[in-house]
Amino acid sequence: MLAPTAPSGLRADSGHAAGLRHLLVVPTAVWTLAFFVLPLGLVTVFSFGTENLITFNVSFGWTASNYAAFGSALYLSTLLRSVALSLGTTAACAFLGFPLAFFISSQRPRVQRLLLAGVIVPFWTSFLVRTYSWVNLLQIDGPADRVAHGLTGHHLQILYSPRSIAVGMVYSYLPLMVLPIYVALERISPDLYAAAADLGARPWRQFRRVVFPLARPGLIAGVIIVGVPAMGEYVIPEILGGGKTLMVGNIIVGQYLDVGDYPFGSALAVSLMVILMIMLFALRRVQPAVEAS
Amino acid sequence: MVRPGDCPRNGQARLPSRRQVLRRGAALALTIPASAAMLEACGNSSSSSGSPTASLAGTAVMTNYPSWMGAHVVQDFQKLHPGSVIKQITNASSSISGTVQQLKTGNFDFGLADASATQQAVDVGLIEPPDWSKVPNIKYVAESFRAGFPHGMPTDYGKIGIGYRPDIVGEKITSWHDVWRLAPKFSGKIVFIDLDRDCMGSALRYLGYSGNSTVPSQLAACKNALIAIKPHLQAFLSVNYGQGLQDGSTVIAMDYDYDVALNQQKQPKIEWVFPTEGMVAYIEGWIALKSSKVLPLVEAFMNFALEPKQYADFVNTTGTAYVEPVATRFIAKSISASPILRPGKAIGNVEFEHFLGSATALWTQVWNEVKAA
Amino acid sequence: MSLRRHPVAGALALVVVGFLWIPILAVAVNSINQSSLMVSWGGATVHWYSLALHDPNVRTGLTTTIEIALGSTLVSLVIAVSGALWWRRAPARARAVYDAMVYARIILPEVVFATALFFLFLKARFPLGILAIIVGHSVWNSAYAAVIIQARLVGLDPAIEEAAADLGATPWRAFRRVTFAALLPAIIAGGLLTFTFSFDDVVTSYFLGGNSATPLPLVLFGMIRFRITPEINAIGVMVMLFTVTLMGVAVAASTLVGSVGRGRRDALAEFYGQ
Numbered sequence: 001m002l003a004p005t006a007p008s009g010l011r012a013d014s015g016h017a018a019g020l021r022h023l024l025v026v027p028t029a030v031w032t033l034a035f036f037v038l039p040l041g042l043v044t045v046f047s048f049g050t051e052n053l054i055t056f057n058v059s060f061g062w063t064a065s066n067y068a069a070f071g072s073a074l075y076l077s078t079l080l081r082s083v084a085l086s087l088g089t090t091a092a093c094a095f096l097g098f099p100l101a102f103f104i105s106s107q108r109p110r111v112q113r114l115l116l117a118g119v120i121v122p123f124w125t126s127f128l129v130r131t132y133s134w135v136n137l138l139q140i141d142g143p144a145d146r147v148a149h150g151l152t153g154h155h156l157q158i159l160y161s162p163r164s165i166a167v168g169m170v171y172s173y174l175p176l177m178v179l180p181i182y183v184a185l186e187r188i189s190p191d192l193y194a195a196a197a198d199l200g201a202r203p204w205r206q207f208r209r210v211v212f213p214l215a216r217p218g219l220i221a222g223v224i225i226v227g228v229p230a231m232g233e234y235v236i237p238e239i240l241g242g243g244k245t246l247m248v249g250n251i252i253v254g255q256y257l258d259v260g261d262y263p264f265g266s267a268l269a270v271s272l273m274v275i276l277m278i279m280l281f282a283l284r285r286v287q288p289a290v291e292a293s
Numbered sequence: 294m295v296r297p298g299d300c301p302r303n304g305q306a307r308l309p310s311r312r313q314v315l316r317r318g319a320a321l322a323l324t325i326p327a328s329a330a331m332l333e334a335c336g337n338s339s340s341s342s343g344s345p346t347a348s349l350a351g352t353a354v355m356t357n358y359p360s361w362m363g364a365h366v367v368q369d370f371q372k373l374h375p376g377s378v379i380k381q382i383t384n385a386s387s388s389i390s391g392t393v394q395q396l397k398t399g400n401f402d403f404g405l406a407d408a409s410a411t412q413q414a415v416d417v418g419l420i421e422p423p424d425w426s427k428v429p430n431i432k433y434v435a436e437s438f439r440a441g442f443p444h445g446m447p448t449d450y451g452k453i454g455i456g457y458r459p460d461i462v463g464e465k466i467t468s469w470h471d472v473w474r475l476a477p478k479f480s481g482k483i484v485f486i487d488l489d490r491d492c493m494g495s496a497l498r499y500l501g502y503s504g505n506s507t508v509p510s511q512l513a514a515c516k517n518a519l520i521a522i523k524p525h526l527q528a529f530l531s532v533n534y535g536q537g538l539q540d541g542s543t544v545i546a547m548d549y550d551y552d553v554a555l556n557q558q559k560q561p562k563i564e565w566v567f568p569t570e571g572m573v574a575y576i577e578g579w580i581a582l583k584s585s586k587v588l589p590l591v592e593a594f595m596n597f598a599l600e601p602k603q604y605a606d607f608v609n610t611t612g613t614a615y616v617e618p619v620a621t622r623f624i625a626k627s628i629s630a631s632p633i634l635r636p637g638k639a640i641g642n643v644e645f646e647h648f649l650g651s652a653t654a655l656w657t658q659v660w661n662e663v664k665a666a
Numbered sequence: 667m668s669l670r671r672h673p674v675a676g677a678l679a680l681v682v683v684g685f686l687w688i689p690i691l692a693v694a695v696n697s698i699n700q701s702s703l704m705v706s707w708g709g710a711t712v713h714w715y716s717l718a719l720h721d722p723n724v725r726t727g728l729t730t731t732i733e734i735a736l737g738s739t740l741v742s743l744v745i746a747v748s749g750a751l752w753w754r755r756a757p758a759r760a761r762a763v764y765d766a767m768v769y770a771r772i773i774l775p776e777v778v779f780a781t782a783l784f785f786l787f788l789k790a791r792f793p794l795g796i797l798a799i800i801v802g803h804s805v806w807n808s809a810y811a812a813v814i815i816q817a818r819l820v821g822l823d824p825a826i827e828e829a830a831a832d833l834g835a836t837p838w839r840a841f842r843r844v845t846f847a848a849l850l851p852a853i854i855a856g857g858l859l860t861f862t863f864s865f866d867d868v869v870t871s872y873f874l875g876g877n878s879a880t881p882l883p884l885v886l887f888g889m890i891r892f893r894i895t896p897e898i899n900a901i902g903v904m905v906m907l908f909t910v911t912l913m914g915v916a917v918a919a920s921t922l923v924g925s926v927g928r929g930r931r932d933a934l935a936e937f938y939g940q
Contacts, residue, residue: 031808214821220817
């Protein structure tokens with residue numbers, strides 16, 4: 001997806017076309033500079049400052065003390081916990097989402113639209129409504145428990161535990177994995193499958209040699225838009241996990257909103273950002289270059 | 294955003310209880326560039342409900358909890374003073390600093406806040422008490438509450454105690470010590486409140502310290518006590534705390550008085566405890582921003598809301614423990630006769646929460662450590 | 667056996683879709699549940715819907731949220747599509763910077779971003795409200811859309827567009843019939859995602875809404891604070907139905923665009939000489 005090398009086969013632009021092409025980046029550039037780079041700069045500057053916690057006045061002082069605190073056992077262990085949550089969620093979403101995306105892409109366009117709607121429409125109720133619905137479903141003596149009890153005689157002690165967090169996370173992030181993979185798979189012409197079958201490839205081989213490589217950019221896109229936000233996730237663990245776990249998101253939001261310690265919260269955010277940027281750029285290197293179809 | 298994450302998509306504001314929101318919520322902020330012009334809504338705030346003073350035209354913007362207002366209070370006031378508008382904006386921030394920054398913009402004239410947030414706002418120079426001569430109905434508020442909330446108009450308070458099912462527990466609970474003692478026996482059926490001030494405050498009382506303590510060693514002991522009981526907790530809840538008491542899925546709950554009272558109505562077997570070590574309580578009320586251009590309107594509205602009938606409307610709508618004894622005759626029996634909400638002498642030892650100052654960061658640190666354990 | 671009729675994937679797919687709908691069904695059932703605790707069934711009632719419909723906060727919250735979601739989707743797609751098109755012919759260094767900015771917008775915790783943007787808007791005296799929220803949302807939404815669109819773009823052979831140009835199509839026509847048509851699924855997917863993100867957003871909306879814009883999530887936030895009642899569920903169902911209807915209208919309009927999609931298949935077919 002994000003290939004570091006220029007695509008092969010593109011002819012050089014004529015001067016006129018090149019000029020127009022540069023215009024294409026203007027919206028991104030303007031928006032990013034004005035509304036992102038500036039705030040990010042402010043955050044970075046905050047991270048080197050200190051603050052009066054009563055008045056919330058930040059004094060800019062160029063101290064690195066905010067970063068030093070990040071090395072404490074509390075923050076490192078919390079970071080690990082968030083990483084684990086993110087990895088687990090991403091893996092589960094990939095395993096469940098890939099077959100779904102594949103299946104959708106293999107259907108007729110009308111059925112595709114219907115299935116896609118089936119995937120995204122649930123998320124047009126509000127997040128809070130959905131998440132508390134899970135609390136209701138998973139609680140002791142709730143519907144899930146009654147079904148399990150009826151079937152097995154045992155009670156389903158799932159709410160307010162890591163398992164209920166897992167259910168909530170996978171539930172909330174699944175569309176983010178399904179959509180990019182679907183988009184990547186959708187462009188596979190049916191003729192391609194037919195051609196591969198004609199050449200004698202069995203289904204698994206078709207999958208490995210044809211489907212998976214073409215789906216890969218979509219899968220990587222899905223991994224990014226699931227994995228990164230899942231790192232910062234703390235609301236679902238709070239609601240479905242019974243508030244018994246501490247995630248990186250809790251700490252950062254806590255510093256920003258509860259204590260109002262912007263310098264410290266900013267240092268945490270910047271540190272997190274550096275770590276994730278390094279990881280994403282590493283992922284980027286692993287990308288295949290653009291392939292001709 | 295679908296992604297719940299920190300604010301879904303990296304961070305949805307985490308769900309605070311309304312207590313949390315208020316606690317942090319109204320810390321009013323830093324100096325707003327004070328602007329001189331007051332509306333001609335002149336200050337004839339004759340507090341009596343009688344004469345409509347046409348000079349109170351204008352809009353007062355209030356940051357408030359949804360529905361934390363008498364069902365008819367605003368309409369009645371607006372009818373009485375044509376041209377006046379009380380606009381309520383939902384306070385969706387769980388944070389002092391968030392609200393502080395919001396208030397910096399000068400968007401609000403008054404709002405609901407608890408004692409801690411209020412004190413911070415005072416320290417920062419954002420608010421000052423209204424001119425009480427313009428709010429004579431303040432005389433109806435009992436003295437103890439005025440003492441707990443001196444910078445504004447108290448509206449309600451809530452105690453954090455224990456709700457439990459004696460029929461399941463098999464014995465009488467009378468103290469926080471009982472809760473900690475019985476925890477292993479009822480492991481997984483105990484619920485605490487997911488708010489540092491109320492939860493840690495209660496744990497501090499359990500240990501015999503002040504619920505507003507800022508002493509590091511006491512806070513460390515508090516942390517250890519909470520970590521010790523944590524394995525037996527079902528959850529730290531931020532809403533519907535005592536609901537599980539109804540069907541017994543929760544056996545013991547650290548809970549607010551109004552919540553236990555409500556659940557008790559549905560399940561009479563639930564009982565409330567005033568722990569012998571004492572309790573912490575929040576107290577909240579309305580505070581007025583110094584920079585407001587419609588202070589006379591705000592004062593008039595405050596005065597109106599304190600009239601016994603109007604105040605009773607508020608109490609009946611919210612079901613909260615209340616601060617105005619004379620309103621009792623207008624208040625529903627389920628509230629006014631409840632030994633939970635109006636315990637009289639049985640209230641025992643209650644300590645109102647107040648501003649922790651710079652120790653807030655220390656409390657947050659301890660709370661993080663409890664949550665991380 | 668044709669790969670497309672793979673029964674295992676199909677079965678798993680339907681189970682997963684079912685899983686996605688389970689809480690929604692619970693929401694729907696609870697929205698008419700007389701028992702306000704929703705632990706068990708208390709009989710049917712429309713009381714909660716009546717409450718929700720009569721609540722002015724809910725109505726304005728919904729319209730505000732839809733405005734914001736549509737506005738931010740539009741802006742985000744413009745940014746993401748134009749940027750991606752530039753990106754595919756950009757030199758490697760420039761691409762690295764662009765990618766870094768995309769990643770950074772996804773990585774930066776929203777509370778941090780929203781607070782910083784809030785401070786900047788105050789300083790610049792930019793008015794807070796719906797417009798400010800749209801600006802804020804589109805900063806990170808455009809990054810998500812960019813990731814999806816770029817993934818699609820990677821697999822696009824630029825030779826096709828050039829071939830179309832060789833065959834006499836004007837650059838604009840080549841773009842529209844080949845590239846844009848090929849990108850369309852990604853654009854739609856990106857749009858759906860950004861719409862959904864904006865729809866549910868709380869933090870940015872809170873900071874940038876000032877005292878005039880209270881989108882639905884904030885309203886619900888405030889309501890849940892006190893107690894969770896079936897009214898919340900009624901609101902959830904209403905909101906979902908309303909939005910689906912809105913999208914249905916959009917889909918009807920998109921059948922017009924569908925003809926462009928067919929054009930793409932034609933172009934491909936031509937290219938493969940079928």
